[in-house]
Amino acid sequence: MSIDESDIPALARGCAILGTGGGGDVRAGSLAAVRAIRAYGEVPLVDLADLPGDALVVPLSGIGAPTVGHEMIHGEDEPKRVAEEVERLFGRPPSAIMSSEIGGSNGVAPVAWAARLGVPLLDADGMGRAFPEVQMVSMYVAGLPADLVIMSDIVGNVVTIRPIDGLWSERLARAVCVAAGSHALMADYVLTAGRARGAVIEGTVTRAIGIGRATEGAVDPLGALRDRLGAVRLITGKLTDVDRRTTGGFVRGTATIEGTGDDRGRRLTVELQNENLIAVEDGAVRAMVPDLITVVDTETAAAVQTESLRYGQRVSVLAWPCDPLWRTPKGLETAGPRAFGYDHDYVPVEELTAHG
Amino acid sequence: MSIDESDIPALARGCAILGTGGGGDVRAGSLAAVRAIRAYGEVPLVDLADLPGDALVVPLSGIGAPTVGHEMIHGEDEPKRVAEEVERLFGRPPSAIMSSEIGGSNGVAPVAWAARLGVPLLDADGMGRAFPEVQMVSMYVAGLPADLVIMSDIVGNVVTIRPIDGLWSERLARAVCVAAGSHALMADYVLTAGRARGAVIEGTVTRAIGIGRATEGAVDPLGALRDRLGAVRLITGKLTDVDRRTTGGFVRGTATIEGTGDDRGRRLTVELQNENLIAVEDGAVRAMVPDLITVVDTETAAAVQTESLRYGQRVSVLAWPCDPLWRTPKGLETAGPRAFGYDHDYVPVEELTAHG
Numbered sequence: 001m002s003i004d005e006s007d008i009p010a011l012a013r014g015c016a017i018l019g020t021g022g023g024g025d026v027r028a029g030s031l032a033a034v035r036a037i038r039a040y041g042e043v044p045l046v047d048l049a050d051l052p053g054d055a056l057v058v059p060l061s062g063i064g065a066p067t068v069g070h071e072m073i074h075g076e077d078e079p080k081r082v083a084e085e086v087e088r089l090f091g092r093p094p095s096a097i098m099s100s101e102i103g104g105s106n107g108v109a110p111v112a113w114a115a116r117l118g119v120p121l122l123d124a125d126g127m128g129r130a131f132p133e134v135q136m137v138s139m140y141v142a143g144l145p146a147d148l149v150i151m152s153d154i155v156g157n158v159v160t161i162r163p164i165d166g167l168w169s170e171r172l173a174r175a176v177c178v179a180a181g182s183h184a185l186m187a188d189y190v191l192t193a194g195r196a197r198g199a200v201i202e203g204t205v206t207r208a209i210g211i212g213r214a215t216e217g218a219v220d221p222l223g224a225l226r227d228r229l230g231a232v233r234l235i236t237g238k239l240t241d242v243d244r245r246t247t248g249g250f251v252r253g254t255a256t257i258e259g260t261g262d263d264r265g266r267r268l269t270v271e272l273q274n275e276n277l278i279a280v281e282d283g284a285v286r287a288m289v290p291d292l293i294t295v296v297d298t299e300t301a302a303a304v305q306t307e308s309l310r311y312g313q314r315v316s317v318l319a320w321p322c323d324p325l326w327r328t329p330k331g332l333e334t335a336g337p338r339a340f341g342y343d344h345d346y347v348p349v350e351e352l353t354a355h356g
Numbered sequence: 357m358s359i360d361e362s363d364i365p366a367l368a369r370g371c372a373i374l375g376t377g378g379g380g381d382v383r384a385g386s387l388a389a390v391r392a393i394r395a396y397g398e399v400p401l402v403d404l405a406d407l408p409g410d411a412l413v414v415p416l417s418g419i420g421a422p423t424v425g426h427e428m429i430h431g432e433d434e435p436k437r438v439a440e441e442v443e444r445l446f447g448r449p450p451s452a453i454m455s456s457e458i459g460g461s462n463g464v465a466p467v468a469w470a471a472r473l474g475v476p477l478l479d480a481d482g483m484g485r486a487f488p489e490v491q492m493v494s495m496y497v498a499g500l501p502a503d504l505v506i507m508s509d510i511v512g513n514v515v516t517i518r519p520i521d522g523l524w525s526e527r528l529a530r531a532v533c534v535a536a537g538s539h540a541l542m543a544d545y546v547l548t549a550g551r552a553r554g555a556v557i558e559g560t561v562t563r564a565i566g567i568g569r570a571t572e573g574a575v576d577p578l579g580a581l582r583d584r585l586g587a588v589r590l591i592t593g594k595l596t597d598v599d600r601r602t603t604g605g606f607v608r609g610t611a612t613i614e615g616t617g618d619d620r621g622r623r624l625t626v627e628l629q630n631e632n633l634i635a636v637e638d639g640a641v642r643a644m645v646p647d648l649i650t651v652v653d654t655e656t657a658a659a660v661q662t663e664s665l666r667y668g669q670r671v672s673v674l675a676w677p678c679d680p681l682w683r684t685p686k687g688l689e690t691a692g693p694r695a696f697g698y699d700h701d702y703v704p705v706e707e708l709t710a711h712g
Contacts (some may be wrong), residue, residue, distance in 0.1 A: 011417065085518075156522065159515060159517050159518070159528060160515070162514040162515070164513055172515060172532060175531045176528060179527050236523075
């Protein structure tokens with residue numbers, strides 16, 4: 001299978017849904033992907049099983065604050081410089097690249113990076129969603145040492161970090177990113193295909209495209225999306241309060257939705273840090289990270305990003321189970337509620353909403 | 357020749373003089389050097405001519421805000437990690453290490469790093485003095501591309517930077533340093549001995565030891581030091597005003613000395629940014645960077661560091677010519693008065709003080 005220009009809108013819609021409010025504006029990644037496909041042709045999508053065990057897989061993501069403008073510049077020479085550094089360090093070039101984070105812009109932009117490098121895109125990613133910190137990836141949860149980060153910025157600088165752990169990886173990468181003008185392309189981990197088995201979340205590019213296609217031409221886009229995701233609709237209503245502030249490089253805040261129609265009289269609050277983290281109703285948690293919580297436009301079922309939340313919007317909130325990897329003890333330690341400062345034990349969304 | 361424990365006090369005094377007020381506290385480097393010599397034995401001091409052309413020379417310096425405590429921890433595994441990264445990138449280990457900056461703590465600490473690595477110290481450095489920014493080194497002035505920086509911090513992280521130029525090198529290295537806890541060991545450039553010829557300032561370790569020895573047991577330490585340096589005494593007097601502030605990671609300020617004895621009625625102001633940059637009397641510049649300006653205790657002729665300037669101190673100010681490399685057009689562009697924001701054309705200290 002290959003990804004061509006006609007797949008990009010569906011991929012972008014799916015990645016936005018999986019972005020749970022964050023992950024950057026998918027328009028940025030879409031523009032880069034379309035432009036690169038036009039210049040270099042369609043991008044083969046491969047499964048892990050298609051690659052020999054020693055093939056190098058390079059998980060890539062944009063780090064920092066992406067904007068449409070940045071992403072368009074991004075994707076010129078930066079992937080090439082990362083690939084050159086990989087070849088310098090490993091003695092062979094990347095066989096495939098992978099999205100580190102399928103949610104948001106970083107799910108779409110890798111199509112552009114793969115096109116420019118002339119290598120396939122792996123049908124997998126490191127999150128199955130979006131997360132705000134670089135150590136929150138499946139490779140880390142799977143116990144692979146976070147021992148190498150390669151960063152390339154727009155100016156042409158290349159920085160290689162050999163951190164002692166995932167937290168230092170995050171700290172140093174973030175500092176380099178800020179010094180480099182708040183945006184850089186990053187390879188966190190360089191994996192052989194053999195090592196990647198069980199350490200990446202497979203099928204997520206195909207899944208994102210499928211999510212995007214589910215609402216195309218649907219009579220009931222919200223219902224179609226909910227079915228496709230296996231999601232619970234937590235509420236349908238109107239955004240009545242949005243409290244958002246940028247601190248420490250992250251957007252933090254809350255969004256309050258008051259129910260309309262059948263949900264009249266109910267009120268749901270979504271707490272967020274770049275991504276939506278927890279949904280609370282009447283003091284009871286109804287869904288929590290690492291399960292996915294996405295605010296969508298009630299009519300079109302398109303994802304509403306954290307940055308785009310506006311008073312009065314007619315929205316619905318969907319929640320659905322994360323990849324099983326995130327429900328393991330190490331997964332929860334890495335990206336469960338307590339990793340974000342919440343004093344809650346994780347309870348799966350299926351249980352929280354069973355009687356809802 | 358080798359450096360043993362008995363050389364360290366003289367080396368430290370000389371490095372402090374060449375530090376022109378900055379370069380970090382030499383006590384920190386001295387403690388590390390003595391400790392390492394006791395553990396690993398004396399350190400061979402070699403000339404560039406002693407090394408084969410393809411021998412790898414690694415210029416090292418501490419970057420950030422060194423304190424005695426830091427320097428003592430520093431020098432355990434950090435040099436080893438830098439050396440490992442050099443070997444990984446170049447396929448062979450360092451043959452010698454070099455002080456990037458002979459002025460201040462970074463002139464003394466390399467003895468410790470060489471001892472721990474079991475390699476000789478090159479009798480050379482990259483400045484012949486101290487400078488506040490990492491691109492202000494002879495290798496940069498000699499036109500060697502600033503294309504590689506290797507950093508190692510106390511925690512164990514290793515960061516390799518391939519910057520597009522010396523200014524980005526400084527910017528990224530500084531950011532990593534701050535994220536790593538404000539202190540790191542840094543190799544800027546990795547040189548073959550062949551490439552180092554003409555691109556480093558030779559003989560400066562021997563010179564620093566000679567400067568330190570010059571005042572040992574002297575009846576007139578100040579005169580002995582002045583003769584040894586070929587320096588002009590700009591003033592002898594009393595510190596009457598010290599204005600010092602820390603901005604952007606640098607100490608900036610001025611020190612005003614009012615003449616005593618033969619110099620009664622005169623007043624000299626020294627402007628500094630970590631190092632002493634310019635000396636002004638009655639509106640006329642009497643010495644300026646890259647020439648060296650050092651404030652010394654009038655009685656002992658020991659260097660007074662920027663951080664130690666105190667009201668009422670009896671001091672003298674010496675100024676003497678920098679290495680000829682700094683007087684070339686590229687040298688002045690890199691570390692001349694305009695590189696520090698002064699609207700002055702450079703005039704050598706010999707000319708400025710010829711009629712003084």
